[in-house]
Amino acid sequence: MGTLSACIQGVGLLGPGLPDWGEARAVLGGERCYTAAPTVLPSPAILPPAERRRAGRVIRLALAIGTEAVARGAIDTRTLPTVFSSSGGDGDNCHEICSTLASRERQISPTRFHNSVHNAAAGYWSIAHGCTEASTSLCAGDASFGAGLMEALSQLAGGVPAVLLLAYDADYPPPLAAKRPIPDAFGTALLLARADPAAALPRLTLTLSDAAASTMQNEALESLRRSIPAARSLPLLEQLAQRRGGTVVLDFLDGARLALEVQP
């Protein structure tokens, strides 16, 4: 049986009370207390002004975490394959379309329609970076972070030198929010490269597991982990922030979890 592994070259993170990976690392590393605060989504500077104005919460979130993950590395984003993974699409956009379709007029805007595709964020990323490499956009419901990670690692196993994983979820507006309660926007991006024992970078190896999922000690962070699919990554991010080795187990699909062996 093969193994899926990678080294982690960069991290991007944005969530409630976690404005970027630098801040989040201090919180998750135990140097600073976690203070809950609404997620602030920056305007995506990499988009042209007209598209920047129209970019919804999901696009802002995805572009922000991706930008942070590649900011420090010497990676050429024009040749970097990407894996986008989200439990849902752009809830605001979906709400507007469904409202219009339920009205007498039914004339939905062309921009709303092409922004309704699950791969809208990926499309904007590839255009902004001039990236013509492969990009995929995945959904596995609450298991979307794990499914994205498996896809990214299988790309590395197949021979690509590096891949950018972006996993993100944004809250839905009412009335969808009552049916799909996500408290706030949360996303994390991992710049992953083929595992190189010589590189001074954290490594991870993935296997399917039946073990119980790792939890967060901090109650507020544990609540995020339980309520936002992309925040299921938090035990892994905590391990990275604390530069600790060992195995973390992430919630994945019904009947299967992901065991990640981390070497700092």
Added chain:
Amino acid sequence: MTPLQLTHFTATSCLGAGLAATQRALDQARSGLAPCQFETVDLPTYIGEVACLDAVQLPRALQRFDCRNNRLAQLGLWQDGFDAAVRAAIARFGPRRIGVFLGTSTSGILSTEIAYRHLDPDTGELPESFDYAGTHNSFSVVEFVRLLFGLSGPAVAVCTACSSSAKVFAAAQRMLCAHQIDAALVGGVDSLCLTTLYGFHSLQLTSAGPCRPFDVARDGLSIGEAAAFALLERASPEPEPEAVLMLGAGESSDAYHMSSPQPEGAGARRAMQVALDAATLDPGAIDYINLHGTGTPSNDSAESRAVTALFGTATPCSSTKGATGHALGAAGALEAVICALALKSGLMPGGLNVRERDPELTANYLTENRRAPLRRVLSNSFGFGGANCALLFGRGA
């Protein structure tokens, strides 16, 4: 790449349920497109609707998944003994060693569109019966299929618009080659809904008549729906001559525009080249290309340029969307199955509805059925956001 075998496959579209109906329609050059009378839609367009979906009943235990898309999935899975083949694979490999990779663009959003007409007048809330995760969410069809068969391996929906269910073949291939699974249930399921009908209309991309790919007066697409599936396994070193193999996949991004292809077809060409490289084949080894061929002026123009640049003007090619309509997120898998049928039967389906071929489009576009022994065929799928995928299939010998 390590060749994979499509050990079983099936397709259901407006041409009919299952392979025999599909093959018969292709043999007869019959289109399944008809004027749109879907739901409450009031648009001057043709659609490719699957008959009798209202009569499909999901198992009692899975009622929360009941929606047009999952009914279509079940109808498709029940054709050609595909469900029995999945159960046989489970007996061989175990439920955790089989992955599920399905493409969809709109999943069961029709249920949400209808629910929005019935908001509570006082609270604005959605009806209690509306089940977001069971119907609307893109993963709904994957979860439904997992539960239907009791599968517990890796599972994911690929949602890259109109290339979704082509890219599932590439994703499954990576997981098979990395030995994370021993078999993959791949496919695409996409069903009619108001979002896509009114959405493509808003972009002025739907034709008022049946779509006419590669016609000089083509003026847009006809939306269809389909469920198509294949069971992928690692091929034996000496496959049977009759075996249908997946030899390569190529993926690329246009990095150009959200809803228009790069005019020279650079991204399309790149995807086809990557697929050829993966199979270590030259363009001359391809006997037939099933085009994306939507019938929009810009798609067919860009795709013809890409094909001509890579293959020249001799390789026979056609779009089957004049017959099936554009099944969007299910188009890649539907056309992969049509390619598998072409390899088995030697039929290159002529493109339908062409009155006058566009002289600007230099690819060798077939407008009549042609028969010849086929060894290797290519299938193109391109999606919004510039998400391209080309799949290369071949016979065992």
